[in-house]
Amino acid sequence: MKRIVVISIIALLLVSCSKRTTIEQVDYDLKGMLENKVEVQNLEIKKISPFSENGQELDSVYFDCDLLFTEDLFSEDFKFNKGMNVSAQNNLFIYDKRNRLIALKFGKTNQIDK
Numbered sequence: 001m002k003r004i005v006v007i008s009i010i011a012l013l014l015v016s017c018s019k020r021t022t023i024e025q026v027d028y029d030l031k032g033m034l035e036n037k038v039e040v041q042n043l044e045i046k047k048i049s050p051f052s053e054n055g056q057e058l059d060s061v062y063f064d065c066d067l068l069f070t071e072d073l074f075s076e077d078f079k080f081n082k083g084m085n086v087s088a089q090n091n092l093f094i095y096d097k098r099n100r101l102i103a104l105k106f107g108k109t110n111q112i113d114k
Helices: 002-033
Strands: 038-053 056-069 085-096 101-105 108-111
Touching: 002 038, 002 056, 002 085, 002 101
Parallel strands: none
Antiparallel strands: 038 056, 056 085, 085 101, 085 108
16 A cells, blocks of 8 residues: 555656646747747646657647746737737647757737736
8 A cells, every 4th residue: 555655656746847847848948939038927738748740759738828028029020028918828839759849839829918
């Protein structure tokens, strides 16, 4: 009985550690893509789905978050001003088994009114 409890606790710790690493990885990748001009808030992993494509093992990570822009960020496709709050829902990052981001799709974004 004690052995089952110990194994269960170890399995739970491993799962929580891997989820924490995934949250940290998503946070890191979001900041990098947005030139470190954003603070990621309320990051929530909705689902992690492993799959295989062309023999490569991959993970789909679905998540929601809020973004607070700490500096102006402009490109041809978008404009975010310093202090702007944005809610980003139903986002998807795809990672290989080395935790490298290989694909992404942003979902619905809305500006959060203060």
